Amino acid sequence: MTTSISLVSQKGGVGKTTLALNLSLSLAKLSIRTLLVDTDPQGGIALSLMGEQSAAQGLKGYLAGEPLERAVLSTRVPGFAILPTGTLRGLERATFMHQLEDGLRLSLLAETARDYDVIVYDTPAGLTGSTLGALRASDLAFTPLQAEPLAANSLPQLLEVIGDLREEGARVQFAGVILTMVQRQVDASLNVVDTIWQKLPHALVLDAHIPRDPAFLKASELGVPLGLLSKRPPPIARRFDELASELAKHIPLTDDGNDDPIPLLL
Amino acid sequence: MTPSLSCFDGDELSQLLHRAGAGTKPRRAVPAPVPTPGSASPAPAPAPEKDPTARVRAVAEPGQRALGAALAALLGDLSRVLHTSLFVADDEGLLIAGAGDAPAAAASIAADALRSLAQTARFAATRVDGLLLRTGRGAFLVFAPAEGAARYVVGAQVDDDIPLGALRAAAERILQTLLSRTQNHA
Numbered sequence: 001m002t003t004s005i006s007l008v009s010q011k012g013g014v015g016k017t018t019l020a021l022n023l024s025l026s027l028a029k030l031s032i033r034t035l036l037v038d039t040d041p042q043g044g045i046a047l048s049l050m051g052e053q054s055a056a057q058g059l060k061g062y063l064a065g066e067p068l069e070r071a072v073l074s075t076r077v078p079g080f081a082i083l084p085t086g087t088l089r090g091l092e093r094a095t096f097m098h099q100l101e102d103g104l105r106l107s108l109l110a111e112t113a114r115d116y117d118v119i120v121y122d123t124p125a126g127l128t129g130s131t132l133g134a135l136r137a138s139d140l141a142f143t144p145l146q147a148e149p150l151a152a153n154s155l156p157q158l159l160e161v162i163g164d165l166r167e168e169g170a171r172v173q174f175a176g177v178i179l180t181m182v183q184r185q186v187d188a189s190l191n192v193v194d195t196i197w198q199k200l201p202h203a204l205v206l207d208a209h210i211p212r213d214p215a216f217l218k219a220s221e222l223g224v225p226l227g228l229l230s231k232r233p234p235p236i237a238r239r240f241d242e243l244a245s246e247l248a249k250h251i252p253l254t255d256d257g258n259d260d261p262i263p264l265l266l
Numbered sequence: 267m268t269p270s271l272s273c274f275d276g277d278e279l280s281q282l283l284h285r286a287g288a289g290t291k292p293r294r295a296v297p298a299p300v301p302t303p304g305s306a307s308p309a310p311a312p313a314p315e316k317d318p319t320a321r322v323r324a325v326a327e328p329g330q331r332a333l334g335a336a337l338a339a340l341l342g343d344l345s346r347v348l349h350t351s352l353f354v355a356d357d358e359g360l361l362i363a364g365a366g367d368a369p370a371a372a373a374s375i376a377a378d379a380l381r382s383l384a385q386t387a388r389f390a391a392t393r394v395d396g397l398l399l400r401t402g403r404g405a406f407l408v409f410a411p412a413e414g415a416a417r418y419v420v421g422a423q424v425d426d427d428i429p430l431g432a433l434r435a436a437a438e439r440i441l442q443t444l445l446s447r448t449q450n451h452a
Contacts, residue, residue, distance in 0.1 A: 152271045156282060163285030173287030184424055190405060193430070199271060199279060204288055207431025242429065 003251045004110050004119045006138040006172070010154035012125030014146040015180040017044035018216060020122035022237070025225045026244035027118060028080035032251060035072065035116040036082045037109070039100055039123050039130040041093035043085035049223050060086030063099055068112050077228075081116075083109075097129030103136025103170070110137060118251050127161045135165055140175040140250055142206075145196065147182040147189040152196060175250060178243065179209035208242035330356065333447055334363040340443055341365035344436045351423040354440060362418065409437035418444050 007020050017040070024036040037059060038045040046058070057064070062071040062083065073082045088096055100106060110119055121134035135141055143158055145151050155177070162174050177196055183189040196205055215234040219226045226237040274282070337354055342365045345352045351366025407430075409420045420437045 155271050156274060156279075159282040159286040159288075162287065163282065166285065166287055174283065175288070179430075184405065195272060199274070201283070201288070204283070207429065207434065209430055239429070242431070 001252055002110050002113055002116055002119060003140065004106075004121065004138040005175075005247070005250075006121045006123060006131075006134040006141045007144060008123050008127070008131055008135060008141055008158065009125060009143050009145070009151075010127055010157050011146065011151050014125075014144045014151055015210065016125070016144050017048060017122055018220075019144045019178065019180060019210065019240075020120055021045060021048060022225045022227060022240040023243055023247070024082075024120045025077060025080060025227050026240040027120070027247065027251075028077050029227070029241065030244055030248055031079060032244075032248060033079040033115065033117045034081075035113050035119045036080075037106075037119055037121050037134075038083065038085045039106070039121055039134050041085060041088050041096045041124065041130070043088070045082060045122055046084035048220055049082075056084055056086065058084035058086030060088060060092075060096065062109065063096075063105055068109065097124075100130035100133035101128075103133040106133050106137035127158065132161075132165070135162065135172050136168075136170045138172045141172050142176050142178055142247075143174075144178045144180045144210075145192075146180050147192045147209075149188060149192060152192050174204070176204045176206050178206050181212045182209050183212050206243060206246050208239050208246060210239055210243075211236065330360070330362055333444070334361075336447055337363040337440065337443065338365070340440060344440070348422070348428050348432060348436060350428055350433075352436070352440070353421045354444065355419050355421065366423065407433055407437075409434070409441065418448075420444075 007016050007023075009016055017038075020036060020038075024034045027034045036045065039059065056073050057066050057071050058073075059071065062068055068083075071083060071086075073084060075081060085096070106121070113119055121138060123131040123134045125131075141158075141162055143155065145155065159174060162172060165172060177200060179193060179196065181189075182193060193209075213234070213236045215226060215229065215236050219229050222229065227233050227240065229237070271279075334354075341352050341354070341363050345365035351364070353364035353366075354362045356362055405424045407422045407424050409422075410418075418441070420440045422433050422437065424433070
């Protein structure tokens with residue numbers, strides 16, 4: 001069974017793509033076979049990894065009939081693959097968003113992607129177009145919430161939209177808030193953390209949070225996830241491992257009937 | 267236009283979350299400070315302690331001293347692991363135990379925390395949670411036990427970059443220890 005997870009936010013610039021990429025890597029490191037799907041027509045995932053759009057046809061190619069296994073980008077990390085947006089030009093971006101909005105094609109994708117335990121959808125900012133499609137095709141929705149005042153204000157709008165989709169028949173559940181860009185030395189940032197903790201139930205605020213850190217800039221400059229920045233990744237990379245461990249509780253792994261201890265030595 | 271998060275009370279937010287399939291009830295709403303009769307503004311806070319260190323020395327009650335001694339090792343271990351200062355205070359703002367760089371300051375911080383709690387009733391809830399307090403010495407997270415439990419608070423300095431989850435877990439552990447010891451001695 002493949003679990004589909006959307007990372008969505010009404011507000012832009014909250015760290016969705018960074019979160020999607022690094023979290024997917026950390027999930028794969030937990031032996032959770034992960035497909036990261038970029039539904040943002042800006043193609044942020046491929047841009048952040050390669051500095052330019054990937055030559056792979058990606059999701060665009062898949063929508064045009066290309067087999068999934070040819071549309072995805074394999075990685076050096078076992079169990080981790082990426083379906084980039086593919087090269088979109090001009091008005092193709094609007095068409096792409098429209099094609100995905102009803103969620104049907106992404107639901108079909110999930111049916112096809114049975115080799116994966118989890119699909120992570122990176123989405124564009126806002127609650128329209130392909131973001132709606134990703135939500136309609138998902139089991140769970142998490143929202144990265146930048147620890148600054150305006151970001152917190154957008155949460156009720158997201159909850160309203162998810163509620164409306166569920167009334168339409170979608171199965172997606174709001175699963176929690178991931179605090180990003182937390183700045184301990186800034187009162188306004190701490191106030192947002194305080195508000196979220198006070199207002200939301202414990203289970204809906206993930207314990208691990210992502211602080212603002214210069215390591216993100218370095219990783220972005222070099223086009224790699226934080227966890228692969230060097231042989232000894234910066235400490236902040238562990239935050240994504242912690243997040244992945246929390247998310248893993250929501251992901252039912254395929255039961256192959258063998259849960260014996262794994263011998264260390266060959 | 268949808269109102270901002272801070273405008274929602276507990277019931278409204280609960281309904282939104284329920285519709286969104288979150289399936290978990292949010293905690294109770296945070297009550298606003300109640301104005302005193304004939305006054306438009308909330309009641310003023312009690313005057314701060316003039317000499318917090320004097321209050322630390324004033325902890326003389328044998329039961330609390332025993333409690334502080336029992337907590338010292340746990341606080342010390344957690345403080346070293348988390349690289350931050352931790353303290354436990356009672357409901358009058360007296361320091362029961364502290365560990366880390368700034369335990370001496372903890373009594374006045376605890377007093378500040380308890381004044382805030384008294385004014386906002388923020389901790390009249392049923393979960394261990396954090397209240398961020400910013401004082402002249404930096405930012406502190408203060409945790410309180412669940413309703414009906416012994417009235418102690420746990421505080422932690424959050425100037426350093428440590429995971430909130432780890433702090434919360436540490437606070438839960440300290441509060442559980444407090445609860446078990448106070449029950450044993452009741």
